[in-house]
Each structure stands twice: as C-alpha cells, then as structure tokens.
Amino acid sequence: MNDRPGAADAAPRPLPIPVDMSAAPHDPHDSPEDGAPETFISHLVELRERIVKAGAGVLLIFLGLVYWAPDIFNLFSRPLMQALPKNGHMIVTDVTGSFFVPMKVTLLVAFLVALPWVLYQIWRFVAPGLYAHEKRMVLPLVVSSYVLFLCGVAFAYFLVFPTVFKFMAHYNAPLGAEMSTDVDKYLSFAMTTFLAFGITFEVPVVVIVLVRFGIVSLEKLRQIRPYVVVGAFVIAAVVTPPDVMSQLLLAVPLWLLYELGLILAAIFIRKTAVPDTETEHLPVVKD
Structure with missing residues (x-):
C-alpha cells in the first residue's frame, strides 16, 4: 500500500484519441450546415413534406390550366395538323381518348412550368448535407440543365416535328392513302421525341461535370470523338422513329452539343486553373 500523500487521489491520465484529419474538410467554412443530428424517421418526414409541396405546386398549376386543355392540345398537335393534307385529320380509337389525352398534355405542361418549384423542394431537402463549394455549383448546373431541356423540347417542336411530318406526308401522297393519326399514338410519339431531345441537349452539362470532377480528362473526351459520333447515330436509331430524317435531326445536334x-x-478549365484547397492535396491521375 502506497502511503505517499496524494497517491490515492491520483487518477490515470486518459489516452489521447487519434483523430483522422484527412477526413475533415480543409476549409472550416466549407462544411455542411451544423445542427442537431436528425434521425432516419425525421428525414423521411421531411422528404414526405417536400414531395407533398412539389406535388401541390404541380396540381395548382394544372388546375389553373385545365380550362384551356383543348386549346393546349390544339397547340400541341399543330405541327402535325399543318403537315396533313386537306383530307387528313386526327382520330380517336378509345372512348375516353378525347378527354384523357388533352388532360395528359395539360399535366405535362403544368409539370414543365412547375419544374423550378419542384427542383427548389429537392434543393431544400439535400442542401443541408452539401458543402459550400457543392452549393455554389448546384445552382448554375440546375438552371442550365432546365434551360437546355426546354431548348431541346422547343427544337423538337419547331424544327423536328414539321420536318418529319412533311417528309412522311410527302411519301404518303403517291400511295393515295388517307393520312390519319390516333391522338393517343401521337401523344406517345411526341412524348418520346420531347424526352429524347430534352436529354440530348443536356450533353454540354454532362461533359462539364465529367471534366470538373476529374472523372474523365478533356483530352480523353477529345480522343473518343469518333466513337461519340457513331454512338450518336446508334442512340438516334434506337430512340427516334424508324426514318432517316428523325435520326439525322437527333444525331447531328447530339454531336454538335458534344x-x-x-x-x-476548356473555357471552364482555364478559368479555374488554380487548384482549390480540396483538390491541391490529391494526386494527379494521368491517362
């Protein structure tokens, strides 16, 4: 037994806890928002609230446009109607087609109009977990993606549809057949074409993201240019109607957008030539 004074009061010194500093962000201001830790249930509740708010926004705009559903469908089908001969017309092969097809078109328009609100709700859900540099990139990427998608839809409506429909009507004339189109099939064709061209116009954003995050180098993307051209025609052959004109109108813009x-x-790389605090410590990977 040790009778030295103070020996009984002495406590063992706690061992230092090793801290992995590599996992911490280099910039103390570039970190996710601080706050009380949230449970999985709280995340689900917030997600449900964001989905409800996004859906309510789409529904509100849809209710505001539903009165003009026939006019919206007439505008939607104008490229086809202008290409049809005098005796050409659209037909309805389903009892409910004349009601539900305009409603579907109006709902699509309402979703496109409300898409910024939907994206805002998504942003409010994911923003607390993002770093500051990630937040700075999200807004330009989302805005440019939305604008480019609308440009793709407009390109299909104002250029692709009139060209394809006139091309098909020209080859239908020698047959002497009456050219009529079902409204439901036209809706499916238009939706597929809008989606294909909307996604096609996102190619510049995809290329910039790949280069910005170092997934693929700019030189590598330039080297695979011939394969991209071939792939553009393959994609166009799969997602467009089986005619050469539609494939060319998708493949050529896809290549030009690439x-x-x-x-x-390249412009973005020159403007951000100085490495930031997060990437300057990472090894450079050469192709």
Missing part, C-alpha cells in the same frame, strides 16, 4: 461541351469545358 463539341460545344468540349469548348465550354
């Missing part, structure tokens, strides 16, 4: 993405990525 070239535009390379140019914009």
Whole structure:
C-alpha cells in the first residue's frame, strides 16, 4: 500500500484519441450546415413534406390550366395538323381518348412550368448535407440543365416535328392513302421525341461535370470523338422513329452539343486553373 500523500487521489491520465484529419474538410467554412443530428424517421418526414409541396405546386398549376386543355392540345398537335393534307385529320380509337389525352398534355405542361418549384423542394431537402463549394455549383448546373431541356423540347417542336411530318406526308401522297393519326399514338410519339431531345441537349452539362470532377480528362473526351459520333447515330436509331430524317435531326445536334461541351469545358478549365484547397492535396491521375 502506497502511503505517499496524494497517491490515492491520483487518477490515470486518459489516452489521447487519434483523430483522422484527412477526413475533415480543409476549409472550416466549407462544411455542411451544423445542427442537431436528425434521425432516419425525421428525414423521411421531411422528404414526405417536400414531395407533398412539389406535388401541390404541380396540381395548382394544372388546375389553373385545365380550362384551356383543348386549346393546349390544339397547340400541341399543330405541327402535325399543318403537315396533313386537306383530307387528313386526327382520330380517336378509345372512348375516353378525347378527354384523357388533352388532360395528359395539360399535366405535362403544368409539370414543365412547375419544374423550378419542384427542383427548389429537392434543393431544400439535400442542401443541408452539401458543402459550400457543392452549393455554389448546384445552382448554375440546375438552371442550365432546365434551360437546355426546354431548348431541346422547343427544337423538337419547331424544327423536328414539321420536318418529319412533311417528309412522311410527302411519301404518303403517291400511295393515295388517307393520312390519319390516333391522338393517343401521337401523344406517345411526341412524348418520346420531347424526352429524347430534352436529354440530348443536356450533353454540354454532362461533359462539364465529367471534366470538373476529374472523372474523365478533356483530352480523353477529345480522343473518343469518333466513337461519340457513331454512338450518336446508334442512340438516334434506337430512340427516334424508324426514318432517316428523325435520326439525322437527333444525331447531328447530339454531336454538335458534344463539341460545344468540349469548348465550354476548356473555357471552364482555364478559368479555374488554380487548384482549390480540396483538390491541391490529391494526386494527379494521368491517362
């Protein structure tokens, strides 16, 4: 037994806890928002609230447009109606087609109009978990993606539809057949075409993201240019109607947008030539 004074009061010194500093962000201001830790249930509750708010926004705009549903469908089908001969017309092969097809078109328009509100709700859900540099990139990417998607839809409506419909009507004339189109089939064709061209116009954003995060180098993207051209025609052959005109109208813009993405990525690299605090410590991977 040790009788030295103070020996009984002495406590063992706690061992230091090792801290992995590599996992911490280099910039103390570039970190997710601080706050009380949330449970999985709280995340689900917030997700449900965001989905309800996004759906309510779409529904509100839809209710505001539903009165003009026939006019919206007439505008939607105008490229086809202008290409049809004098005796050509649209037909309805389903009892409920004349009601539900305009409603579907109006709902699509309402979703496109409310898409910024939907994206805002998504942003409010994911923003607390993002770093500051990630938040700075999200807004330009989302805005540019939305604008480019609308440009793709407008390109299909104002250029692709009139060209394809006139081309098909020209080859239908020698047959002497009456050219009529079901409204439901026209809706499916238009939706597929809008989606294909809307996604196609996102190519510049995809290229910039790949280069910005170092997934693929700019030189590598330039080297695979011939494969991209071939892939553009393959994709066009799969997602467009089986006619050469539609494939060309999708494949050529896809290739040109890829070239535009390379140019914009090169400009972006020159403007961000100085490495930031997060990437300067990472090894450089060469292709």
